[in-house]
Amino acid sequence: MTALHHRRPEESDHIRVVEAIPVWWGMPPEAAPSRLLPRLFFQHFADTSILVEDDGGQLAAFLIGFRSASRPHTAYIHFVGVAPGLQRRGVARDLYERFFAMMRERGCTRVDAITGPINRPSQSFHRALGFALGGDTEIEGVLAYLDYDGPGEHRVTFSRSL
């Protein structure tokens, strides 16, 4: 396995990450969730995000997260991706642990994230990392919050102490 190099993303990394999303997710660009990741996250939340490259400088993984401004004891993980060839090797777990450590240092006591009801791998991953799953309505076979992110945008919530 190639060595992985972690650093803060820069604004100029935005396009690489956005272009990786449909490839890594195996979706046509218009169906991929790229619009959830506008450039603003690379401008304004770079200091709490992590970009991972392999020895050849290729994008290997990323975690985009921030500390809540309104709820300063809460950290939020917005978007995480790992290149398909590097999955199931603990890369995402390592990214989460790095983020947890960074957020504990800043005084956060809780970390939140969300996913869609159909994203079972994400639900299993977060459960294994000690997140409590939240939802109040059975949607596609799991408990989720109906219309959480707008009409038709149902979500399972994740929350964990730090």
Added chain:
Amino acid sequence: MTALHHRRPEESDHIRVVEAIPVWWGMPPEAAPSRLLPRLFFQHFADTSILVEDDGGQLAAFLIGFRSASRPHTAYIHFVGVAPGLQRRGVARDLYERFFAMMRERGCTRVDAITGPINRPSQSFHRALGFALGGDTEIEGVLAYLDYDGPGEHRVTFSRSL
């Protein structure tokens, strides 16, 4: 004209704002830019955002903005809307001035925003408020940055001293 009441948005206001967007923008929900406004902004950036209601408690306008975490002297205006019946009365200008004052108090010296090349009213509005417009490629008749927010997502940038 009804009196307008300004306050910080709460998480429970998210659905009202998301449902107003297609109506105010005159677009079908699936074409409206509602996905640019996930619930996270109402959870984590409520303290620097403004929601406006009329005397009857109806949603009149909103401004969603935040202070950059990575660039703490920069404020960012993410999304602004005014109900069609209240436009051209200075409601948006007043929201911007309230946001500018709030951000100056926090030590910001610059405020940024963006729009699409076809959004001429937004470009005129920001120019009138003293923003400098940015772009390096002529797109739909104005200077904009090609693929700024991802492939096909061209943007005109706005920047202004505070």
